[in-house]
Amino acid sequence: MNEKKKLAETRLEGEVLFEGRLLRLERDRVRLPNGTEALREIVRHPGAVAVIALYEQELLMVRQFRYPVGRETLEIPAGKIDPQEAPLACAIRELREETGYRGTMEEIATFYTTPGFSDEVMHVFLASDLSWDPLTMDDDEFIALERIPWAEALKLARNNGFIDAKTILGILLAEGHI
């Protein structure tokens, strides 16, 4: 095996190519393990949360238009973390904004969504003890709440019935906790 193979890349210099509302794009020149140089393009992202929330055996989901993929999706409630916001606080806020419910949150998974080009970290929470406590959402968010029986959500997650990674992964990982 190759336990001692050198893999790390070292940053030599970098530039910010774009700083936007949501994303920052950077390009770094790096030294590769073999001593040569290469360029790396990186999308810096503030991180995000997603929430598995069941109310009376039904999974709370949101239908929304996702502009980057040009279509409506049915996803678990999710959103990006605000500056200085803790993932837990973000999970509570997003669930209230998108579904109207407050929940007690337990973090069940943390992962990189796309380590090949972005540093986005996704925190998945399982909500329990839901109570009605809505919070107004951002002006430019348009979503519709839908409820899917948990058994059906599990079946859809296993059979390509949902189309975004965090929704499929959140449901499959939550199964062991519910």
Place this chain on the structure above:
Amino acid sequence: MNEKKKLAETRLEGEVLFEGRLLRLERDRVRLPNGTEALREIVRHPGAVAVIALYEQELLMVRQFRYPVGRETLEIPAGKIDPQEAPLACAIRELREETGYRGTMEEIATFYTTPGFSDEVMHVFLASDLSWDPLTMDDDEFIALERIPWAEALKLARNNGFIDAKTILGILLAEGHI
């Protein structure tokens, strides 16, 4: 329920902010469902594949340094789709490059990795009938092959033992096929 709620956003105009080796960053002005306008930042990505490949009950994985997240990761073999390349051909090529094995491929899942900011589509394949047939990899890729017993890989996937979405999701979805 809100079955008829209007959700779609319409493109008014757009600009390419950056065109790189891997990514293209665009910013579009869009019309929202309520008639107002907003800006959307989109990362255009060529798409990618990931492969679940078992050889003698062990999952073939690659250890590599992921510059965007600044650390080594242990992932299933994966890579981005070349121009005009079909996902199936890409899966065969990436598995040969990263592990040395050729496999018969079955696509078991397709999903968006990050529909909130990117159009990247990930195709997950399950490889079978592996035979040794290596292919030289890109000059700037440095990876080390590792083999993880399948039962251990499943346990790690369920318990935050891996840190990237496609690896966890690929393993959990493959379970139903193996």
